Amino acid sequence: MLNRVILIGRLTRDPELRYTPSGVATTEFTLAVDRPFTSQGGEREADFIPIVTWRQLAETCANYLRKGRLTAVEGRVQVRNYxxxxxxxxxxxxxxxxxxxxxxxxxxxxxxxxRQDPDYSIGVSDDDLPF
Incomplete structure (x- = not known):
């Protein structure tokens, strides 16, 4: 079985950094991903997909991502209920x-x-990384 997703879109808001009671970092943000077609009125539509990150990745996202930034996300679909x-x-x-x-x-x-840096595609230089 396979549960794998790759998305590219823009953040609709800054990531929200929180910590669980046991001290584990987590962020939530929404990614606006354009649909590959236009509506009958000729307008582009987008899906707004909630993203969750954990631990070091959560802290990195909270420090470096901001509303409007173009971002690629790789992960898995999770359905939970309460x-x-x-x-x-x-x-x-x-x-x-x-x-x-x-x-x-x-x-x-x-x-x-x-945009002259050959490492531009990842969006950060070695000096920008916190580790």
Missing amino acids: ENSEGKRVYVTEIVADNVRFLERPENGGQQLE
């Missing part, structure tokens, strides 16, 4: 990411950085 305060069963479908790539450099003082 009972809400009204006693109704709620189902949540999300992507649990195990690999996130920054496809654009962050803006520097309001101006986009030059």
Whole structure:
């Protein structure tokens, strides 16, 4: 069996960093992914897909990702459920990411950085990495 997803899209908001009671870091953010077709009115449509990251990846995403950044996510689909305060069963479908790539450099003082670096495709240089 196989459960693997690769998405490329833009963040709709900054990642939210939280910690579990046992101290494990987690972030949540939403990725807007364009559909490969337009609507009858000629407008592009997108899917808004919830992404979850854990541990070191969560902290890296919280530190380096921002709303609007083009990002690639690789992971698996997870469906979980819980009972809400009204006693109704709620189902949540999300992507649990195990690999996130920054496809654009962050803006520097309001101006986009030059795209001459051969490592540009991953979006960060060795100096930007926290490890």
